């Protein structure tokens with residue numbers, strides 16, 4: 001039997017970072033990854049990186065023309081992702097203390113896994129410690145005809161589809177739905193989003209949801225709320241999607257149906273029933289230090305049923321590493337305040353409280369708000385749309401921000417830093433920023449508060 005001090009199931013963000021650190025410290029590591037197409041995990045292969053690469057390319061006309069070349073973009077994406085995958089593999093596989101096994105792992109007891117290889121062979125691996133980092137997979141709703149439709153894809157297939165859809169229907173108006181609508185519309189697809197909630201962008205405040213909706217209207221992205229999809233039927237070259245919209249039957253036509261209705265923890269087939277590791281409706285149950293209900297097993301990233309973001313998985317690594325090699329003080333508590341970005345055009349980044357939440361909680365606040373068009377950099381970038389808004393408490397601490405503007409995904413990190421370090425808003429108001437940048441909007445934004 002193969003043995004190691006540290007055995008990882010899944011080559012995700014937390015696992016690869018922790019494996020690298022432990023191996024560098026001379027501890028033996030076995031990394032088990034099911035697919036040779038997934039070294040480095042979901043983010044780099046089938047999620048954040050390919051989707052943001054296509055998003056970026058969807059905004060960039062081919063030099064000398066006004067067209068965006070979708071086929072070229074997909075080829076470009078394959079080449080970049082292939083390079084990153086190899087780099088990720090070698091970064092840990094080349095360390096003398098690491099063995100990478102390409103096969104699917106399943107618990108047979110709390111210290112032992114069976115690894116099944118593509119050639120039908122199996123092997124047993126014993127771990128003093130075992131770290132589960134198996135991620136999440138797309139939820140496929142039980143809609144008659146959906147999974148059998150040849151036009152149905154999840155984000156994974158969509159990101160590698162060589163042909164640009166002409167009529168794309170997206171079921172689900174969350175992160176993936178909104179981002180893919182933006183990207184594929186910009187490449188030239190006709191896009192309709194069918195979301196089952198009554199409100200567009202139900203998690204966000206109405207002000208920004210209305211601003212995004214107006215931008216979608218302008219771009220020609222159709223958004224249908226309160227849509228309960230009841231059936232999908234393939235009809236030759238396209239599919240018909242039947243839905244009840246606000247109680248009325250409607251039919252939509254698509255040559256690609258993207259299912260983006262959330263993702264669920266990847267625990268099926270892991271053999272958890274052979275252990276005392278508990279699960280709930282969200283995933284593997286962990287405590288604030290990511291320990292499962294079995295002392296030698298930890299769970300990190302999407303599989304533990306929390307917020308599904310790569311930066312959360314990375315922070316999960318920090319929590320576990322701190323237990324193994326540090327003071328053991330880091331915990332999930334520190335993940336409560338984190339920035340989020342939806343990669344729209346312009347992008348939308350948020351952190352902390354929004355105005356509706358502050359009102360509902362009865363928190364006293366002042367509002368700072370400026371239009372994005374006030375910033376020269378927004379004009380340089382050719383998109384002065386949107387606004388920046390922040391909430392400040394009576395003691396001058398920043399309560400939260402909504403940035404719907406060019407480069408919001410960079411600027412939000414400065415606000416996050418200020419909030420985490422309890423800096424009063426005046427620090428950002430008076431900070432000298434490089435010019436011309438979008439960050440300098442923070443001078444103007446907080447200047448409005450005096």
Ligand SMILES: Cc1cc2nc3c(=O)[nH]c(=O)nc-3n(C[C@H](O)[C@H](O)[C@H](O)COP(=O)(O)OP(=O)(O)OC[C@H]3O[C@@H](n4cnc5c(N)ncnc54)[C@H](O)[C@@H]3O)c2cc1C
Pocket residue numbers: 009010011012013014015032033034035038039040041042043046047048049051052103104105106133134135136155176266269270300301302303307308309310311313
């Ligand atoms: C389209 C899309 C876009 C996204 N964009 C962003 C974004 O812009 N920013 C952001 O922060 N987040 C984004 N996310 C979310 C982000 O991708 C995930 O939160 C993150 O990748 C989760 O990483 P992880 O560490 O949990 O594990 P993962 O990276 O998911 O790794 C899990 C690995 O485990 C392997 N595995 C599973 N079961 C087994 C088994 N039994 N044996 C062996 N191996 C196994 C899998 O093959 C996989 O490689 C996006 C997600 C999607 C789908």
Ligand SMILES: NC(=O)c1ccc[n+]([C@@H]2O[C@H](COP(=O)([O-])OP(=O)(O)OC[C@H]3O[C@@H](n4cnc5c(N)ncnc54)[C@H](O)[C@@H]3O)[C@@H](O)[C@H]2O)c1
Pocket residue numbers: 141171172173174175176177179194195196197227228229260261262263307308309341342343
């Ligand atoms: N930029 C980023 O950070 C980023 C980008 C993409 C994905 N992600 C992560 O991946 C996760 C999964 O993304 P997602 O968009 O699949 O999930 P999501 O939870 O963000 O959105 C799912 C949407 O689908 C709707 N829905 C559910 N069932 C439906 C049905 N039967 N018919 C119509 N609508 C339905 C929900 O109401 C919701 O609006 C996200 O929650 C996020 O954590 C992050």
